[in-house]
Amino acid sequence: MFPTPIEKTSLNSQRLYKIALPIALIFWLLPLIAVALTSIRSAGDINAGNYWGWPTSFNMLENYTAVFTNSPIGHYILNSFKVTIPTVIGTLALSCMTGFALGIYKFKGNMLVFFMFVAGNFIPFQILMVPVRDFTLSIGMYNTTMGLALFHIAFQTGFCTLFMRNFIKALPHELIEVARVEGVSEIQIFWYVVMPLMKPAIAALSVLVFTFIWNDYFWATVLTQGADTQPVTAGLASLNGQWVSSWHLVSAGSIVAAMPPVLMFFAMQKHFIAGLTLGAVK
Amino acid sequence: MKNKKMLFKKKLAAAILATVFSSSVFAGNLVINSDTSDPAPKKAFEELIADFEAANPDVKVTLNLFDHEGYKTSIRNFLTADAPDIANWYAGNRMLPYVNAGLFEPVDDVWEENGLNKSMASAAAAMTIDGKKWGVPYTYYQWGVYYRKDLFAANDISVPTNWAEFKAAGAKLTAAGITPITIGTKYLWTAAGVFDYLNLRTNGYDFHMALTKGEISWTDERVVKTMMNWKELVDAGFFLENHAAYSWQEALAPMVQGKAAMYIMGNFAVAPLREAGLKADQLGFFQFPEITKGIPMAEDAPTDTLHIPANAKNKVDAKRFLAFVAQADVQTKMNITLGQLPINANSKAGDDEFLQAGFKMLSNTSQVAQFFDRDAPAEMAKAGMEGFQEFMVKPERLDTILKRLEKVRARAYK
Amino acid sequence: MRAYWKANQLKLAPWLFLTPGMLMFAIYVIMPIFQSVDISLYAWDGLGEKTYVGLDNYKELMDDEAFYKSLENNIIWLVLYMLAIPAGLFVALFLNQTVRGIRIYKSLFFFPFVISQVVVGLVFSWFYDPTNGLMNILLNAIGFDSIAVLADEDYVTYGIIVAGLWPQTAYCMILYLTGLNSVDSEQIEAARLDNAKGWRMLWYIILPQLKPATFIAVVVTVIGALRSFDLISIMTSGGPWGSSRVLAYYMYEQAFSEYGFRMGYGAAIAVVLFLIMMLYIGGFLYKMYRDERGR
Numbered sequence: 001m002f003p004t005p006i007e008k009t010s011l012n013s014q015r016l017y018k019i020a021l022p023i024a025l026i027f028w029l030l031p032l033i034a035v036a037l038t039s040i041r042s043a044g045d046i047n048a049g050n051y052w053g054w055p056t057s058f059n060m061l062e063n064y065t066a067v068f069t070n071s072p073i074g075h076y077i078l079n080s081f082k083v084t085i086p087t088v089i090g091t092l093a094l095s096c097m098t099g100f101a102l103g104i105y106k107f108k109g110n111m112l113v114f115f116m117f118v119a120g121n122f123i124p125f126q127i128l129m130v131p132v133r134d135f136t137l138s139i140g141m142y143n144t145t146m147g148l149a150l151f152h153i154a155f156q157t158g159f160c161t162l163f164m165r166n167f168i169k170a171l172p173h174e175l176i177e178v179a180r181v182e183g184v185s186e187i188q189i190f191w192y193v194v195m196p197l198m199k200p201a202i203a204a205l206s207v208l209v210f211t212f213i214w215n216d217y218f219w220a221t222v223l224t225q226g227a228d229t230q231p232v233t234a235g236l237a238s239l240n241g242q243w244v245s246s247w248h249l250v251s252a253g254s255i256v257a258a259m260p261p262v263l264m265f266f267a268m269q270k271h272f273i274a275g276l277t278l279g280a281v282k
Numbered sequence: 283m284k285n286k287k288m289l290f291k292k293k294l295a296a297a298i299l300a301t302v303f304s305s306s307v308f309a310g311n312l313v314i315n316s317d318t319s320d321p322a323p324k325k326a327f328e329e330l331i332a333d334f335e336a337a338n339p340d341v342k343v344t345l346n347l348f349d350h351e352g353y354k355t356s357i358r359n360f361l362t363a364d365a366p367d368i369a370n371w372y373a374g375n376r377m378l379p380y381v382n383a384g385l386f387e388p389v390d391d392v393w394e395e396n397g398l399n400k401s402m403a404s405a406a407a408a409m410t411i412d413g414k415k416w417g418v419p420y421t422y423y424q425w426g427v428y429y430r431k432d433l434f435a436a437n438d439i440s441v442p443t444n445w446a447e448f449k450a451a452g453a454k455l456t457a458a459g460i461t462p463i464t465i466g467t468k469y470l471w472t473a474a475g476v477f478d479y480l481n482l483r484t485n486g487y488d489f490h491m492a493l494t495k496g497e498i499s500w501t502d503e504r505v506v507k508t509m510m511n512w513k514e515l516v517d518a519g520f521f522l523e524n525h526a527a528y529s530w531q532e533a534l535a536p537m538v539q540g541k542a543a544m545y546i547m548g549n550f551a552v553a554p555l556r557e558a559g560l561k562a563d564q565l566g567f568f569q570f571p572e573i574t575k576g577i578p579m580a581e582d583a584p585t586d587t588l589h590i591p592a593n594a595k596n597k598v599d600a601k602r603f604l605a606f607v608a609q610a611d612v613q614t615k616m617n618i619t620l621g622q623l624p625i626n627a628n629s630k631a632g633d634d635e636f637l638q639a640g641f642k643m644l645s646n647t648s649q650v651a652q653f654f655d656r657d658a659p660a661e662m663a664k665a666g667m668e669g670f671q672e673f674m675v676k677p678e679r680l681d682t683i684l685k686r687l688e689k690v691r692a693r694a695y696k
Numbered sequence: 697m698r699a700y701w702k703a704n705q706l707k708l709a710p711w712l713f714l715t716p717g718m719l720m721f722a723i724y725v726i727m728p729i730f731q732s733v734d735i736s737l738y739a740w741d742g743l744g745e746k747t748y749v750g751l752d753n754y755k756e757l758m759d760d761e762a763f764y765k766s767l768e769n770n771i772i773w774l775v776l777y778m779l780a781i782p783a784g785l786f787v788a789l790f791l792n793q794t795v796r797g798i799r800i801y802k803s804l805f806f807f808p809f810v811i812s813q814v815v816v817g818l819v820f821s822w823f824y825d826p827t828n829g830l831m832n833i834l835l836n837a838i839g840f841d842s843i844a845v846l847a848d849e850d851y852v853t854y855g856i857i858v859a860g861l862w863p864q865t866a867y868c869m870i871l872y873l874t875g876l877n878s879v880d881s882e883q884i885e886a887a888r889l890d891n892a893k894g895w896r897m898l899w900y901i902i903l904p905q906l907k908p909a910t911f912i913a914v915v916v917t918v919i920g921a922l923r924s925f926d927l928i929s930i931m932t933s934g935g936p937w938g939s940s941r942v943l944a945y946y947m948y949e950q951a952f953s954e955y956g957f958r959m960g961y962g963a964a965i966a967v968v969l970f971l972i973m974m975l976y977i978g979g980f981l982y983k984m985y986r987d988e989r990g991r
Contacts, residue, residue: 002902004883006793018795025804031823031862032808034830038822051828057841094717101713104705109987113714114364115981122919122977126947127967130742130959131728131737154724157717172873173761188711208819215812222952225356225364226315226346233814237930240818241317241349244531247822254815265810269803277874277909354954362743379957383743449756468847468935524826527847535827655955664955672937675849686761693756 076235099164204275300592365593401674424640464542466528496695580649651683782866817930873911
């Protein structure tokens with residue numbers, strides 16, 4: 001192990017490490033802690049400029065209720081789900097197939113198609129913005145959660161194909177050879193032989209795509225508007241414009257908006273990190 | 283018994299009919315998009331809609347609220363893509379792009395049938411493009427200087443009426459450790475209000491309008507004169523420190539806390555200032571003082587308007603709504619809540635002292651500008667306001683800024 | 697038909713599986729690139745008719761101060777964003793222990809990456825607020841004057857980059873933690889016997905083994921730096937007076953914002969950004985191609 005395990009060092013440095021850990025963490029999360037603390041202050045404290053002193057009252061319940069009752073944030077969150085869930089399903093469906101095709105078969109153009117998907121990942125969004133907006137308009141999907149999801153599905157397919165293809169390529173190829181000899185059709189191989197083995201990859205990608213899409217802001221502003229369709233990132237930006245200097249509400253709203261991916265992360269941490277660190281180890 | 287059954291059946295039939303008809307024939311659903319998310323305008327619109335629904339029970343109104351700054355970008359999108367039946371916007375050059383693109387519906391018939399050509403004659407010009415009317419105005423408001431009476435009194439300052447007095451007042455305030463003028467330029471337009479007044483007072487209304495129409499070079503020495511006046515204020519520390527970090531709402535705080543004494547703003551600032559606790563004997567208003575002697579005092583008084591998008595689904599009810607908003611008594615009531623002035627000549631301005639002051643001030647002038655970003659086309663407005671913001675922080679860059687604006691002028695007014 | 701399928705299944709199957717994904721990708725990603733290049737040759741407000749102007753948009757770009765400012769900021773972003781890599785390695789080394797509760801610490805350190813950039817932007821705007829922000833309260837406490845980071849043309853870009861580095865460092869940290877997990881312990885022991893310690897150990901033994909992690913860290917950090925849109929939009933809208941704009945934001949502003957809607961000009965900016973990115977994508981693909989060949 002590197003660095004040297006702390007238990008093998010002197011008692012003093014062990015103590016030092018144990019003290020340094022929480023201090024470093026507090027320092028690291030300082031901006032976030034500030035927001036969490038602000039979100040339970042009263043409007044009176046905020047107006048009086050008492051941001052960092054001891055709060056005169058703890059208004060956690062009031063503030064968070066206010067966020068839900070005085071603003072359409074509940075609706076925004078619902079919209080986020082309406083965009084995120086279809087995207088996760090659609091992307092996985094598409095990329096399981098593309099990953100399978102590129103990982104299993106040797107054919108002319110395999111590398112070319114694969115590189116196209118990979119390169120697509122790195123494209124700056126801005127070059128897609130105007131045409132995608134026009135296209136979405138022309139098929140009547142502008143300002144719908146589905147229209148936004150469709151774009152996300154297409155774009156995320158790039159990254160997910162890379163992931164799936166590498167994952168499938170690493171599966172034992174003999175399995176497939178055996179199935180072929182037995183006369184199993186290619187479609188059955190996909191469904192009955194390969195798909196069951198892809199569960200970990202599917203789990204990892206679901207969490208990753210969920211987080212990416214939940215946190216998307218750019219496309220939300222390009223393809224949706226208003227509380228009926230906008231996901232919570234764009235909604236929060238808009239509420240920030242209405243709540244000027246009501247920092248206790250902005251803070252509470254931020255925390256509410258951040259919650260779902262955070263919960264998702266803690267629940268599925270293993271898969272999340274597996275997905276994120278793909279390729280970090282040879 | 284039998285009778286009862288019959289009656290029940292009849293009732294049932296009637297009920298079914300009613301639901302069928304109310305959902306298909308009579309009930310109009312009217313969608314309104316608006317940026318009235320600040321408390322007072324929000325309340326005014328909610329009341330307006332409730333009154334309209336009471337007077338027109340067959341129409342159901344849906345109000346989509348946008349935040350003030352975000353709305354300005356959203357409107358293009360929804361006008362083309364997912365149009366409401368009514369959208370609020372601004373008069374003057376600001377509606378030109380949408381009119382040119384055919385996104386607004388002309389509403390001459392609404393003006394015609396409701397006698398608005400007479401009752402709203404004052405706003406007719408600002409609503410007309412290519413000989414047609416493109417919307418109905420519902421409010422306007424004065425701009426000017428809002429100030430802390432108590433701070434003025436405590437420092438022995440009387441309301442300034444000319445440039446020398448204005449500067450002297452500022453000097454006294456700075457000496458007392460008070461910032462003379464609060465301002466938040468994060469969203470740029472507030473700086474344009476200051477520019478408008480300095481230019482209107484330095485060079486007059488005709489010059490100002492010619493400049494925003496692109497007929498005058500930004501490097502013209504008269505523009506430089508305006509900017510040099512501004513520079514005097516900047517150099518003397520008139521404006522709130524770090525103003526580029528604040529929105530206009532955030533800039534209210536120093537005035538409420540007594541750290542700043544004046545705010546060059548529109549009358550919509552009165553409501554939040556009172557809300558924050560300023561009393562009648564603390565908050566006052568005066569007309570922006572004279573700079574160049576003898577030039578008539580022109581004012582900024584932006585008009586807010588309602589429009590029917592060309593892609594609206596329910597234009598019939600939308601026109602009813604516009605006609606409703608145009609009524610004298612409706613405008614009277616609405617503007618009292620808004621804390622602004624009605625357009626309809628038969629309406630009454632509220633008793634509020636600031637409304638009366640504004641009404642009196644505006645009645646004395648025929649020279650009314652809409653506002654920098656409504657009088658100048660979008661591209662020029664954006665570049666101009668960015669330049670003003672930069673100038674307020676780095677006044678030594680005046681030459682560079684004006685040259686840049688001149689370059690934009692050459693392109694923006696094609 | 698059936699017989700044909702049976703006979704050619706191996707040839708047909710891949711294309712069958714590829715079609716839906718490729719179709720979507722072509723419609724939403726590949727074609728728009730060419731459409732954008734096309735639009736960049738027109739003057740178009742997105743509402744009325746397009747007018748062909750040839751290369752005028754690009755000529756205007758060459759003479760546009762705001763464009764150069766954005767480009768300059770893009771470069772600052774690229775360079776400084778790279779700090780996330782050593783910073784991430786440092787945090788990873790710090791946390792690569794097995795004391796009790798370390799797993800929770802690792803998760804909490806990773807936390808900023810899970811949060812939306814919108815929230816990160818709001819959090820840091822609040823942190824930088826000149827009157828009541830925590831940063832200035834701390835500065836004042838140790839005797840310095842407040843700095844309005846987001847309203848100062850000299851600081852603003854750096855201020856936003858710091859906000860961006862926060863989640864990006866977390867990302868690099870997790871990459872390195874995973875990498876450190878699989879470092880060959882025999883090599884370390886052998887090196888220890890040779891008296892290699894600290895920095896020398898890190899440099900000669902550990903880092904070479906972390907190469908794959910470093911490679912991915914560089915890739916994602918470069919993408920992150922060039923996509924720096926969300927934070928700028930939330931924290932400053934490109935201000936003050938345009939000093940925090942980058943190409944991605946400038947493009948959006950020209951094409952979509954309140955005073956913009958110059959679709960052609962915006963598209964031209966996007967094309968330039970795309971070309972810069974293309975250099976990088978090309979390099980990445982070349983490396984991938986070599987790796988694939990080498991297998």
